[in-house]
Amino acid sequence: MSTTTTTLLVIFGLAAGTYAFRVAGVLLRDRLVLPERLRHLLPIAATTLLAALVATAVFTESGRVALGLARPVGVLVGAVLAWRRAPFVLVVVAAAATAALLRLAGLP
């Protein structure tokens, strides 16, 4: 099999699998008859997944726990601003700027 064919198969295989998960959730939402108690857990589940993504993005790197400081401190600054109801744009920019400046100063 040529490299081009392999690459195309990888791209479309991944695209199909990804879209299947996406569309399954969206279309199942109405077909699925869930008791109110379980339905109430769906946004909690989504929030938990997103929180897990945030935590792994902050504290891990290529499959291991990351011990750097610049990124966690940057995110912490953003989190405090978000807690104080700062505008979203400011949260994102302040987090990035803090991490970038700490790295510039030589912190890991």
Place this chain on the structure above:
Amino acid sequence: MGSTERADGAVRDTALLRDALAIGAAAGVIGLSFGAIAVAGGLPLWAPVLMSLVVFAGGSQFLAVAFVAASPVAAVLGGILVNARHLPFGLAVGGSVGDTLGARLLGSHLLIDESTAFALAQRDPARSRRAFWAVGIAIFLTWNIGTVAGALLGGAVGDPAVYGLDAAFPAGLLALLMASLKDRPTRYAALAGAAIAVLTTPLLPAGLPVLVALAGVGAALLVPTPRPRTAAAADPERETV
């Protein structure tokens, strides 16, 4: 009064558009580095460009590009595993995607972490839908433009960590979760899930730690749903139900 409400709504929509453009700009820079890394790894220019269009899920794309030469099967299965979280995302915010089948089929492709988080952060269903589409479209455009530019520029693109973008994304998501986290059961579930994901990362393949974090939802069940005390006091009948 009607006009004030409309004016308020317009102000909030402007803010929403601004937020969508901000997160879109950041995604564009990550897309730039994705395109550059893919081409630097030996892929032809069209490969990352096509991938960004039809896959449109950053984490899995970086993983697939890293594995495509050594093990194409691992690239596909690993990437799909990373994207399995989209199913519960769809279950949670599917109502914000659209009413017609066409809108749902098209909107499903825009279901990503950021559009989910923006949709979850809105209480009003109509606003939730606008947020979902605004963020989905903004990031789809910037992610793909960034990928093309990165693939063309190649090695000239630096590491986005230099600009602190690796801190920008988690901070942005966290800001969007802040309102949901005020609810105690949700907060417990999120904290438990975050801890599970970080602790299992060294043990499990990419994508799985975030999925097993779903076990954290159990923590929400341990917290008794706080009964609205004032309502119960005002309405003693409730006690008998």
